[in-house]
Amino acid sequence: MIEMPPSIQTRVTKLFGIKYPIIQAGMVWTSGANLAIASANAGILGLVGAGSMTPELLRDQIRKTRERAQGAWGVNLPVFNRLADEFVKIILAEKVPVVFTSGGSPKKYTGVFKKAGAKVAHVTPNPSLAKKCEEAGVDAVVVEGFEAGGHDGRDELTTMVLVPQARDLVKIPLIAAGGIADGRQMAAAFALGAEGVQVGSRLAASAEASCHENFKQAIVQAGETDTFLTLKKIMPVRILKNPFYKKVEEAEARCAGQEEISQLLGRGRSKLGMFEGDVVEGELEIGQVAGMIREVLPVAEIVRRMVLEFQGTMQQLKNGV
């Protein structure tokens, strides 16, 4: 049993009823019930990621999470997903207490989830879109910087520039995402005006993540410059620079059309990489912080280290300057 540090309370922890102001990000092929349960039990918000699931699997994972989570949990729903309407029905039927929506308009589903009594947050890459989230009635907004893994905004705003501008525009609780894998980065996000952080990559390389062990090891082995934002013609996505990435880069360098690149990408490329463990031909979505991740750890240990380093950083800033 890992001994956990004392609670850190902010508007974000009060909103979701969590011990630490940390959200486990929804990640395709990675954030199943096991990760959400481990996160909830470690005192952070656990999210089941609907993005790569069938409706049946989502229902199953929600039920499993409810049964075993001893803390706050919810679902992450990508609004642009072709099954989004079906996912919404399940989320409502299962009375999921927290929903994080992402990748589309916050207007689309916020009302229906709020009406059902859920807490709602939306993930967005721009300060002005954060304001639109607030206007749409969300309880909290996540602003996600260019350094984040997976799908990113087209404007390439980094967390450093994004968070303070969003802070100046919205009054609701603000959560920073992108480039946050340790307690120093968490403290930096707080300095910028965030009241919580959403952590993806660091929790992908956890014992409880559902992604393949080969993918976890690829994260651990990644160096400081081993991710890149690519596939800009289809939908920008940050991935590991593996042989599949090199094929995409080659095609993009010679200005291959959207059709050719779509064909090269094919279907199931992210499942192949992240879930089936083909780190050569698969698409491996991960953030720039991959270069900082040195080992696969249990979620509770990741949270413990991050919180302790956050508190240590705060103490150091207080004494040192």
Add this chain to the structure above:
Amino acid sequence: MIEMPPSIQTRVTKLFGIKYPIIQAGMVWTSGANLAIASANAGILGLVGAGSMTPELLRDQIRKTRERAQGAWGVNLPVFNRLADEFVKIILAEKVPVVFTSGGSPKKYTGVFKKAGAKVAHVTPNPSLAKKCEEAGVDAVVVEGFEAGGHDGRDELTTMVLVPQARDLVKIPLIAAGGIADGRQMAAAFALGAEGVQVGSRLAASAEASCHENFKQAIVQAGETDTFLTLKKIMPVRILKNPFYKKVEEAEARCAGQEEISQLLGRGRSKLGMFEGDVVEGELEIGQVAGMIREVLPVAEIVRRMVLEFQGTMQQLKNGV
């Protein structure tokens, strides 16, 4: 006379003999003697930027700065500049006390400047290159993130991800650059492990910067998504999205060759924009923080606000979490 806040001492302030741990960045067509003098007199390190000068002008600006600066100052030298060797002779002959080198190997000139008794720092975009700077014998290293204006590294590491990794690799004083225009961002840089910050864009929009008033107004008017890292085939540079930028983007979108893009860029494009004030056809180098800059201010007022906000942020973090 602006009343300035109390001093903030770190290893960076001690190294350069400054009141606040802030470096005014060298910027082409922008950082002449007037900006360096105003910076030195406001308690931060002022740097004359050699990049866009003739050797004669550099000598003149160094002498003017020495005569009127009542604080620490130096020169920024882009190592890749075709006149670099001539600049070095002048810097040595004029016994410039501080030299910031950038954009090339730190090995090239560090030894000669150190031997002459100057303090030397090098600007770099990668943690492992920061380590190489330390090995080359510099007194301090600046790590500059993807969000910075002007020429950026090809690996696109953001300040949030870059600074803590550099901190883990080097023992010498560490300065963060890229995305730092206010005191919250300065506090974030400190949380990440920096002991000082280098500020460009915010000081380009100052009364004392030598760039054209039209350029300063273009910065003030820029919105949150109005810069982009472009010209990747030649040398990646972050610029304002003006009509010239749109021509480059159009050419790059249809995969125009390096030669065609070089021809489109032509000669004197940055002088045309930043110094002569043609904000339509000129190249306007500026950072992502342009969207946060609302008015042109005197350097001393910019420094005063940044330091006060930095101290306020520290206080808030101390009380709030």
